Amino acid sequence: MTQLTNQPVVSLDAVSKSYGRETVVSDVSFNIQSGECVVLVGHNGAGKTTLMKLMLGLTRPTSGSVEVLGGNPAFGKAVAQHKNLGYLPESVALYEAMSGREVLAFFARLKGVSVVDYEQLLETVGLADAAKRRVGTYSKGMRQRLGLAQAMLGNPRLLFLDEPTTGLDPGLRHQFYELIEGLHEAGATSLISSHALSEVEARANRFIIMKSGVVIASGTLDELYLQAALPVRLKIAVAPGLAGSVAERLGSEINISAISDTTLSVSCFNGDKMSLVRRIGELGDLVDDLQIKPPKLDEVYSHFMNRELS
Amino acid sequence: MKMLWTLALKELRDGFRNRWVAAAIIVLGILALVLSVLGSAPTGSVRVSELDISVISLASLSVYLIPLIALMLSYDALVGEFERGTMMLLLAYPVTRWQIIMGKFLGHVMILSIAIVVGYGGTIVALTLVSGSGTEGWQAYATMMASSLVLGAVFVAMGYLVSVTVRERATAAGAAIGLWLVFVVLYDLLLFGVLTMDEEQQIGQQLFSMLMLANPTDSYRVLNLSLFEGISEAAGIAGVASEAGLSGTLLISSMLAWIILPLVTTLLVFQRREL
Numbered sequence: 219m220t221q222l223t224n225q226p227v228v229s230l231d232a233v234s235k236s237y238g239r240e241t242v243v244s245d246v247s248f249n250i251q252s253g254e255c256v257v258l259v260g261h262n263g264a265g266k267t268t269l270m271k272l273m274l275g276l277t278r279p280t281s282g283s284v285e286v287l288g289g290n291p292a293f294g295k296a297v298a299q300h301k302n303l304g305y306l307p308e309s310v311a312l313y314e315a316m317s318g319r320e321v322l323a324f325f326a327r328l329k330g331v332s333v334v335d336y337e338q339l340l341e342t343v344g345l346a347d348a349a350k351r352r353v354g355t356y357s358k359g360m361r362q363r364l365g366l367a368q369a370m371l372g373n374p375r376l377l378f379l380d381e382p383t384t385g386l387d388p389g390l391r392h393q394f395y396e397l398i399e400g401l402h403e404a405g406a407t408s409l410i411s412s413h414a415l416s417e418v419e420a421r422a423n424r425f426i427i428m429k430s431g432v433v434i435a436s437g438t439l440d441e442l443y444l445q446a447a448l449p450v451r452l453k454i455a456v457a458p459g460l461a462g463s464v465a466e467r468l469g470s471e472i473n474i475s476a477i478s479d480t481t482l483s484v485s486c487f488n489g490d491k492m493s494l495v496r497r498i499g500e501l502g503d504l505v506d507d508l509q510i511k512p513p514k515l516d517e518v519y520s521h522f523m524n525r526e527l528s
Numbered sequence: 529m530k531m532l533w534t535l536a537l538k539e540l541r542d543g544f545r546n547r548w549v550a551a552a553i554i555v556l557g558i559l560a561l562v563l564s565v566l567g568s569a570p571t572g573s574v575r576v577s578e579l580d581i582s583v584i585s586l587a588s589l590s591v592y593l594i595p596l597i598a599l600m601l602s603y604d605a606l607v608g609e610f611e612r613g614t615m616m617l618l619l620a621y622p623v624t625r626w627q628i629i630m631g632k633f634l635g636h637v638m639i640l641s642i643a644i645v646v647g648y649g650g651t652i653v654a655l656t657l658v659s660g661s662g663t664e665g666w667q668a669y670a671t672m673m674a675s676s677l678v679l680g681a682v683f684v685a686m687g688y689l690v691s692v693t694v695r696e697r698a699t700a701a702g703a704a705i706g707l708w709l710v711f712v713v714l715y716d717l718l719l720f721g722v723l724t725m726d727e728e729q730q731i732g733q734q735l736f737s738m739l740m741l742a743n744p745t746d747s748y749r750v751l752n753l754s755l756f757e758g759i760s761e762a763a764g765i766a767g768v769a770s771e772a773g774l775s776g777t778l779l780i781s782s783m784l785a786w787i788i789l790p791l792v793t794t795l796l797v798f799q800r801r802e803l
Contacts (some may be wrong), residue, residue, distance in 0.1 A: 297624050329621060329622065378620075
């Protein structure tokens with residue numbers, strides 16, 4: 219997307235956070251490079267929100283170190299850096315008695331953003347018509363959009379988005395990801411926490427999977443496939459009545475999950491995939507079509523979750 | 529400074545929006561109107577100006593009312609934002625925690641100023657113009673207004689301290705009422721009781737002065753009821769201040785200390801607070 223500089227925008231080193239006896243985040247380390255879009259995945263209470271709070275300086279780590287935009291965010295020392303930062307909290311709380319425009323104007327003034335810019339943002343998130351209404355009368359989706367607008371004030375270099383698409387309808391979700399993409403093209407970095415795996419699958423550079431405060435896996439989607447060693451599924455379409463003979467010719471060692479008159483569903487490990495494809499190719503005219511389906515992020519996620527259980 | 533102003537202006541706007549300012553102006557205005565009109569009756573031939581009488585009655589009631597208004601403005605200021613979750617978002621902006629506290633304080637003091645200036649000041653100016661009575665004693669009235677604002681600021685600061693230490697808004701409301709009871713009612717009742725029982729006069733002049741200074745509402749009372757000669761005679765507590773060695777400067781300083789102390793403590797607690 220953009221050129222990656224050496225200095226990470228966010229850097230966590232062996233970060234742990236406990237409230238009393240309860241440990242919410244345990245020994246978490248990762249870097250986020252400039253321009254990256256990283257998605258935090260995990261169940262409720264996995265520590266995603268706590269991580270964001272640590273990065274915002276809302277709370278301090280019990281041990282380890284957090285660095286954001288080149289400084290320690292803890293307790294007001296790096297407040298000036300917040301000018302370059304956008305945050306959308308989970309189920310965002312905004313000033314109910316104020317109108318949408320007033321809320322955005324207030325936040326814009328705190329960030330030193332001009333009037334034109336926030337009026338434009340209202341337009342972008344589709345709240346221009348409701349701008350004069352009290353936030354208290356807004357629907358869940360409208361609040362979320364207003365929350366998004368405030369996070370994008372002043373074209374921040376770094377975005378923390380906690381469950382950004384909850385409450386948005388599919389059209390708005392799409393629009394939201396387009397907005398984020400636009401910011402990325404301008405060089406922004408973002409960290410998004412999400413449950414909606416199918417949504418973020420195609421959009422993120424990297425995933426960090428968390429469970430009970432621990433990072434259990436991280437990497438690009440491809441790296442995660444390899445780590446998970448989940449089977450790849452192949453769907454072979456054949457001429458009517460030939461499925462049985464195709465199966466025979468592929469040999470006994472392949473794993474057939476379903477067979478019908480015209481289709482054959484086969485799965486194999488990623489390493490065996492190419493040799494299997496070659497053998498299918500040798501079948502010539504017998505095969506009408508071939509679809510290769512890599513595992514979905516959902517499956518990768520549940521694989522890592524279950525692995526931790528056993 | 530621009531940050532402070534933005535934050536203060538938001539509080540002020542909130543005050544106008546939720547009719548707080550209007551309600552406070554009406555309450556204080558009616559109070560000033562009723563007491564001034566009623567107060568002008570008994571002056572008769574005594575050489576006390578009408579304004580002086582107004583000061584006595586208004587100050588006696590403001591001691592109860594101003595702290596109440598101030599606490600109602602402030603008890604929710606921090607705990608409300610913690611509970612609703614808006615503080616988390618606010619802190620993600622380039623504002624420091626002390627700016628948040630001072631911005632709110634500035635905003636709330638502005639609300640009180642408007643209420644006092646319009647409610648007390650406006651009423652008395654209107655009455656003077658209508659009745660054509662003299663403006664003798666305006667200094668005492670002005671002092672009463674200014675010190676009412678200081679008294680209000682004291683309780684705004686105390687309200688913040690409550691607001692930053694408790695976990696729930698309901699608790700904050702309860703604690704604020706408790707604070708009001710202790711400083712406005714119980715303290716004086718206790719002091720009065722002790723003084724009555726103190727037949728051997730063990731509580732000397734000095735201790736008495738200290739006790740007056742220790743409670744901002746008493747400082748306010750002494751300042752308004754016994755510092756101006758005409759007033760202290762009419763109020764029946766002539767010479768209390770001078771005998772107790774309490775000067776205006778000392779009384780005001782004590783009240784200012786009561787603003788600074790809770791504000792600084794609030795800030796220290798807030799700085800340590802994790803969200």
